[in-house]
Structures are given as structure tokens and as C-alpha cells.
Amino acid sequence: MRRRPSQRDIARAAGISQPTVSIVLNGRADEYGIALETQDKVREAMRRLGYVPDVAGRSLRGGRNGLIGVHTFERVFPVGPDDYYHEFLVGIEEKAVEMGQDLVLFASTQRPDGTRSIYGAGTNRLRLADGAIILGLERNDDELVRLAREGFPFVFIGRRDIPGAHTPYVAADYAGAIAEVVEALSSAGHTRVGYLGLDGTLRRGPQEERREAFYQCAGRRGLEPDRPALMASEALTGAWLREVAASETTALVIEAFELADALAATALREGVRVPDDLSVVCLDLPPVSSPGWSHIAVPRRDMGARAVALLLGLLDGEVPADRHEIVPCDPLTGDTIAPPR
Amino acid sequence: MRRRPSQRDIARAAGISQPTVSIVLNGRADEYGIALETQDKVREAMRRLGYVPDVAGRSLRGGRNGLIGVHTFERVFPVGPDDYYHEFLVGIEEKAVEMGQDLVLFASTQRPDGTRSIYGAGTNRLRLADGAIILGLERNDDELVRLAREGFPFVFIGRRDIPGAHTPYVAADYAGAIAEVVEALSSAGHTRVGYLGLDGTLRRGPQEERREAFYQCAGRRGLEPDRPALMASEALTGAWLREVAASETTALVIEAFELADALAATALREGVRVPDDLSVVCLDLPPVSSPGWSHIAVPRRDMGARAVALLLGLLDGEVPADRHEIVPCDPLTGDTIAPPR
DNA sequence: GTGAGGCCCTAATACGTATAAGGACCTAAG
DNA sequence: CTTAGGTCCTTATACGTATTAGGGCCTCAC
Numbered sequence: 001m002r003r004r005p006s007q008r009d010i011a012r013a014a015g016i017s018q019p020t021v022s023i024v025l026n027g028r029a030d031e032y033g034i035a036l037e038t039q040d041k042v043r044e045a046m047r048r049l050g051y052v053p054d055v056a057g058r059s060l061r062g063g064r065n066g067l068i069g070v071h072t073f074e075r076v077f078p079v080g081p082d083d084y085y086h087e088f089l090v091g092i093e094e095k096a097v098e099m100g101q102d103l104v105l106f107a108s109t110q111r112p113d114g115t116r117s118i119y120g121a122g123t124n125r126l127r128l129a130d131g132a133i134i135l136g137l138e139r140n141d142d143e144l145v146r147l148a149r150e151g152f153p154f155v156f157i158g159r160r161d162i163p164g165a166h167t168p169y170v171a172a173d174y175a176g177a178i179a180e181v182v183e184a185l186s187s188a189g190h191t192r193v194g195y196l197g198l199d200g201t202l203r204r205g206p207q208e209e210r211r212e213a214f215y216q217c218a219g220r221r222g223l224e225p226d227r228p229a230l231m232a233s234e235a236l237t238g239a240w241l242r243e244v245a246a247s248e249t250t251a252l253v254i255e256a257f258e259l260a261d262a263l264a265a266t267a268l269r270e271g272v273r274v275p276d277d278l279s280v281v282c283l284d285l286p287p288v289s290s291p292g293w294s295h296i297a298v299p300r301r302d303m304g305a306r307a308v309a310l311l312l313g314l315l316d317g318e319v320p321a322d323r324h325e326i327v328p329c330d331p332l333t334g335d336t337i338a339p340p341r
Numbered sequence: 342m343r344r345r346p347s348q349r350d351i352a353r354a355a356g357i358s359q360p361t362v363s364i365v366l367n368g369r370a371d372e373y374g375i376a377l378e379t380q381d382k383v384r385e386a387m388r389r390l391g392y393v394p395d396v397a398g399r400s401l402r403g404g405r406n407g408l409i410g411v412h413t414f415e416r417v418f419p420v421g422p423d424d425y426y427h428e429f430l431v432g433i434e435e436k437a438v439e440m441g442q443d444l445v446l447f448a449s450t451q452r453p454d455g456t457r458s459i460y461g462a463g464t465n466r467l468r469l470a471d472g473a474i475i476l477g478l479e480r481n482d483d484e485l486v487r488l489a490r491e492g493f494p495f496v497f498i499g500r501r502d503i504p505g506a507h508t509p510y511v512a513a514d515y516a517g518a519i520a521e522v523v524e525a526l527s528s529a530g531h532t533r534v535g536y537l538g539l540d541g542t543l544r545r546g547p548q549e550e551r552r553e554a555f556y557q558c559a560g561r562r563g564l565e566p567d568r569p570a571l572m573a574s575e576a577l578t579g580a581w582l583r584e585v586a587a588s589e590t591t592a593l594v595i596e597a598f599e600l601a602d603a604l605a606a607t608a609l610r611e612g613v614r615v616p617d618d619l620s621v622v623c624l625d626l627p628p629v630s631s632p633g634w635s636h637i638a639v640p641r642r643d644m645g646a647r648a649v650a651l652l653l654g655l656l657d658g659e660v661p662a663d664r665h666e667i668v669p670c671d672p673l674t675g676d677t678i679a680p681p682r
Numbered sequence: 683g684t685g686a687g688g689c690c691c692t693a694a695t696a697c698g699t700a701t702a703a704g705g706a707c708c709t710a711a712g
Numbered sequence: 713c714t715t716a717g718g719t720c721c722t723t724a725t726a727c728g729t730a731t732t733a734g735g736g737c738c739t740c741a742c
Binding site for chain 2: 003004046047050051052053054055056057059060065066067075076077086089090093096097100101102103104105106107108110119121122123124125127128150
């Protein structure tokens with residue numbers, strides 16, 4: 001008798017039938033009028049045999065398992081320390097703890113090339129969980145559409161408006177936060193502002209969203225932004241920085257933390273003083289990073305937590321299937337915005 | 342007809358029986374001698390109806406659900422970046438990907454005080470997975486004993502010899518690595534060596550294991566170690582370091598990365614040159630840390646991966662239930678061991 | 683003493699899958 | 713003509729769960 005005890009085993013041990021066990025287990029004993037004595041027998045047997053409901057059986061039947069799936073379109077734990085997913089996971093786990101749910105990290109969906117696919121492995125593994133939180137930088141709209149069409153409950157982290165599909169998501173309020181940045185620069189007296197963007201496709205979606213929000217907002221507030229300078233962080237040269245410092249541009253908006261790190265090093269080397277010679281603001285600096293530069297930050301932890309709450313709301317049917325949640329960014333902090341020189 | 346197609350639907354569409362569909366799907370058509378024409382009909386219907394196998398049904402049938410539990414006696418994702426668990430998780434995930442398994446992080450087992458307990462919630466939630474990998478700094482021997490007695494398959498990460506229970510574990514070969522350190526110090530010409538240990542209970546088990554291994558090994562190799570200096574990293578003062586540098590002691594073995602960081606800062610302040618004035622070796626420096634100090638490192642990634650492999654071996658019955666695995670540490674690297682001044 | 687109604691439980695079933703056992707049909711050998 | 717053997721498929725079953733329908737037994741009222 002090596003196999004895990006099932007409801008039938010409990011029933012046998014308690015001298016009653018399997019459905020009764022199920023009823024007691026699910027707290028519907030009163031509703032069905034099960035004698036207290038019987039309930040005790042059942043619970044005692046469960047404890048004694050170490051019963052735990054079977055995931056497969058439950059989800060086959062259509063019930064809940066207390067499992068929240070987490071699917072990422074790339075590896076969950078990249079090697080580097082500045083990990084895109086980590087903070088999201090922290091938030092997800094925190095809320096899961098609070099709500100008494102466990103998490104399933106889908107590792108089995110990874111293909112040989114390192115990307116992950118919901119349907120790639122031939123089966124939709126996500127179904128083992130009650131619902132899933134999905135995150136990823138790649139655009140995999142077709143898989144999401146299919147998932148939505150199957151009626152599987154999920155929440156995407158990040159803005160993801162897909163035509164023709166109701167996909168609930170939790171996104172950061174970039175626009176609001178960037179308005180705050182623009183306001184701060186403007187009221188410090190800046191008019192010509194440079195924009196340093198990340199070249200390449202690494203996190204293209206979010207980057208472009210920031211960029212657009214910035215340019216729209218700057219225009220409305222009377223700022224004159226330079227055309228965006230796009231480069232990889234290794235490509236940031238002293239010559240470029242000297243040129244900026246010598247130009248009319250008095251402040252720099254930086255799109256990504258890699259560029260901020262590179263800029264910090266270059267500025268130090270070139271003797272460009274921040275913020276005396278050049279004001280600097282970074283959009284989305286991770287918590288562990290860089291000097292105390294002015295920045296806003298995507299509230300990853302908070303977004304993770306909200307995603308869990310939203311998913312549970314979905315599962316309980318308390319929330320419509322096309323609900324979006326926009327989470328305010330962490331407010332602008334730091335001290336590298338000064339009046340122009 | 343909103344629901345996803347099942348094998349029965351395929352069968353109906355192709356005008357045959359459900360088991361035939363299953364047989365074709367699993368590539369056993371030849372074995373069962375299914376006519377090519379029938380196979381084509383089946384495959385065509387699958388494509389047309391968009392069939393995707395149902396995991397729940399499968400794992401219900403197979404007895405396994407492809408879920409590997411990960412239980413930690415503390416939070417999985419602490420807030421700090423120098424995260425004790427992170428590297429283990431990386432290894433676990435890597436191997437899980439390779440073996441096509443998914444991971445369950447047990448968040449529901451957390452008690453209000455932040456600690457986690459296997460049996461705290463009344464039932465052993467771990468049972469939901471096929472088996473589990475358990476890690477944690479606290480000693481919770483009683484829960485492990487109970488788990489072992491219940492016959493639940495698990496692997497502990499870290500040395501954990503519990504009298505009267507077969508608990509498989511994966512541990513680092515501290516002794517071997519520390520012998521390497523002692524050998525290096527000795528052959529560089531050192532005889533008097535200091536030992537800087539971490540005070541407090543934070544990671545007591547592993548720390549003490551290192552300490553004992555060092556003192557035993559040093560004795561055998563003819564080194565004269567000072568009595569260990571135990572302190573919290575904040576308590577490391579310039580005065581202490583000056584005293585060491587002025588004494589007969591020519592090398593320092595450091596137990597934990599926090600102390601290494603603190604020592605680096607203090608040495609810089611005090612003008613103590615490493616390794617010219619003092620040789621330094623750290624036991625277990627995380628990958629992302631500090632100057633290029635000489636150190637050995639606990640092979641966390643590797644240990645995580647081995648734990649997964651060991652657990653699957655256990656599940657397949659290919660491995661006895663009392664198997665221990667000792668993983669060699671990453672070899673000594675760095676350049677802060679020099680001849681004594 | 684018959685019916686109503688409450689109490690407490692069981693039998694039957696369905697979900698999707700995989701496999702063992704079995705059966706129908708045909709061909710070829712004796 | 714019978715039988716052995718091959719080919720190709722089906723029937724039956726089991727896995728663990730939750731729910732619907734139903735049934736036995738007791739008590740009380742008429």
C-alpha cells in the first residue's frame with residue numbers, strides 16, 4: 001500500500017461511502033445533514049492516513065485546487081541578478097501566502113530553444129492549476145487568444161490589449177508616472193530634454209510604451225525633447241555624453257536601468273557632474289541599483305499581488321472577464337533633478 | 342458545443358472508438374497494428390477539431406502528476422538580493438525543465454509568524470505533488486521524520502542526518518573544499534591563521550559545519566588556527582582588524598559573505614592591503630559579490646539540480662530511500678592568498 | 683396503520699485518458 | 713472443412729473527485 005490515500009481509502013477506514021467523504025471534505029456536511037459523529041470519523045481518518053485531495057481528480061471534475069499557475073514565456077530564473085521576473089514573483093508569492101494558495105511554476109513547457117509555450121508541448125499543462133498568471137516580454141498573442149477562447153481563467157501582467165479577445169491584465173500606469181517626471185523637469189526650469197533609449201528587442205513592448213508616453217506628455221507640457229538616442233548600454237561612449245553636455249540639452253531621461261548604470265560610469269569617467277552639469281531621471285530603476293538617481297519605478301511587487309487578487313476574483317466570478325487594472329507607479333524619488341546650469 | 346474536444350469527440354468524428362484515438366496519439370499505432378488509413382483519419386480529425394490532450398485525465402490515469410513540490414521552512418523569496426534560496430531554485434528549475442516536470446511552491450503553508458510548516462495547516466499539502474524538495478535553515482527534524490514515516494518521497498537540500506529516519510539529502514562537500522583551502526594556505530607558507538565567523542543564529546547549521554571542518558582539517562595539516570572570532574558583520578571594527586594585522590596571524594579565513602563585504606570595506610578604510618598585508622579566503626561567496634577574493638563556493642545550482650534528479654530516481658524506484666549525495670564545491674579561485682609578509 | 687416529513691447516508695454517474703482483454707474477420711496451412 | 717495465426721479494431725475498466733437522484737429508517741400526526 002504505497003500509493004497516496006484517496007477518498008475511497010478514507011471511506012473504507014471510516015466505514016462509510018466515498019461521497020460522504022467528499023461532502024465532509026468540502027464543508028457541505030450541514031447542507032447534506034451529515035451526522036457530527038460521522039464527520040468526526042471522516043476527519044480523524046483523513047488525519048490518520050494523511051489524506052490530501054488529488055489535483056488531477058479535482059481539476060478533471062472541474063473543481064478548485066488552490067493552485068495558481070505562473071507561466072512565463074521565458075525562463076523564470078535567469079542567471080543574472082537584475083532579474084526581470086523576480087520582483088513580480090515576490091509580489092505574487094506574498095499575495096498567495098495571504099490567500100492561502102500555492103504556486104505552480106511551469107517549467108515543463110520550455111522548448112529546446114529556451115522559449116516557453118503554452119501549447120508547445122502538445123498539451124496545455126496550465127489546466128492543472130485553477131487559473132494562471134502569465135507574464136513575458138515576447139508577444140505571444142495567438143496562444144493567449146486560444147487560452148481565452150478555451151475559457152481558461154488567466155491574468156496577464158503587462159499591458160496586452162488583444163483585438164477580439166477578453167484578456168484581463170494588470171499594467172503599470174506609465175503615463176501618470178511619466179507625467180510626474182515631465183512636470184518635475186519642467187518646473188525645475190528645463191526646456192530641452194534628451195531621451196536615452198535602449199536599442200534592440202530585449203524588452204521592446206514596455207520600452208516603446210514608455211517612449212511614446214514620454215513624447216506625448218512632453219509635448220503637452222511644452223517641453224522640447226530631442227529625438228530619442230537609442231543605443232545598447234555598451235555603446236554609450238564618452239564622446240556622446242560630452243556632446244550632450246555641451247549642447248542645449250540640460251536634462252536626460254533614461255529608459256532602462258542598464259543605460260543608467262552605463263551612464264553613471266561614463267559620467268564619472270568624463271567628469272560630467274550629475275545633477276550640476278546634467279539632470280538625470282531614470283524610468284524604472286530596480287530597487288537594488290545605482291546611485292540615488294531620480295527615478296520612477298514600475299511597481300512590480302504590487303502588480304504581482306494585484307494579479308493574484310484579480311485572478312481569484314475571476315475564479316470566484318466576482319469580476320468580469322475583461323477587467324483591466326492599472327497600478328500607479330512608485331512616485332518620483334531621488335535627487336538628480338536640479339535647475340539647468 | 343463550447344467545451345474543448347476530447348478523444349471521444351475525435352473518435353466520433355473519425356467514426357472509430359476512443360481507445361484507438363489514444364493509441365494513435367501515443368504513437369503505439371504500429372504496436373497495435375492500426376491501419377494507416379485509420380491513423381490518417383484520426384490525425385486529420387485531431388487537426389480539424391484542435392485537439393489538445395487533457396493533463397488532468399492523463400495524470401489521473403498515470404498516477405503521477407508531473408509536479409515536484411518545493412518546500413522551504415522560510416519564505417522562498419526574501420526581499421534582499423543576496424538571497425539564500427535563489428541559486429538553489431535556479432538549479433531546481435533548470436533540472437525540472439530538462440526532466441519535463443513542473444514546480445509547486447508551497448506558499449499556503451506559511452504561518453502568521455512567517456515560518457512555514459508542513460503539517461501546520463492540519464493536512465500535509467505536499468502530498469499534492471509527486472514528491473518534494475525541502476530546504477531551510479531551521480532545524481525541523483520532527484516534521485521531516487514524520488514525512489519520512491508517512492512514506493512521502495522527498496529530498497532535503499543540506500546535510501541532515503536524522504537518527505532513526507531515512508532522509509535522502511544532497512549536501513556540499515565542505516570537508517573536501519576546506520581541505521583545499523587549508524592546503525593552499527599551508528603551501529603558501531602560512532602557519533598562524535585567523536578564523537572570522539558569523540555570530541548569531543542566522544544560518545547556524547551550515548556555519549558550524551564549516552567551522553568544524555576547518556578546525557579539524559587545519560589541525561591535521563599542521564596549521565595553527567587562532568580561536569574563532571565570532572561577530573556580526575556590523576560589529577567588525579577597524580581596531581580589530583589592526584590588531585589582527587599586527588599579530589602573528591598572516592591569513593584570515595572568513596565564514597560568510599556578509600563578513601567578507603564588511604572586511605573589504607574596513608580594510609580599505611584602514612589601509613590594510615589584501616593580500617600583501619593579510620591573505621584572505623572566504624568560504625562560500627555568492628556569484629555576485631565582492632572583489633575577486635579567494636574563495637570556495639557551495640555549488641547551490643548544482644545541488645538543486647541533483648536534488649531533482651535524486652527525487653525522480655526515488656519516484657521511479659531506481660534509488661534506495663536512504664541515498665545521500667555529496668556534491669563537490671566549486672574549486673578555490675581568486676588571488677588573495679599570498680605568502681605571509 | 684398509514685402517510686408525511688425529517689434525517690442521514692448510498693448508488694450512480696461523469697469528467698478524459700490509457701491499457702488489458704477480447705472479438706470479428708480474413709488468409710493460409712493442414 | 714477445420715484450425716492456426718494474423719490484422720485491426722472494440723469493449724471494459726480504472727484512476728479520484730463532486731454532484732444528482734434516490735432510498736432506508738425513524739418519528740410524529742392523523
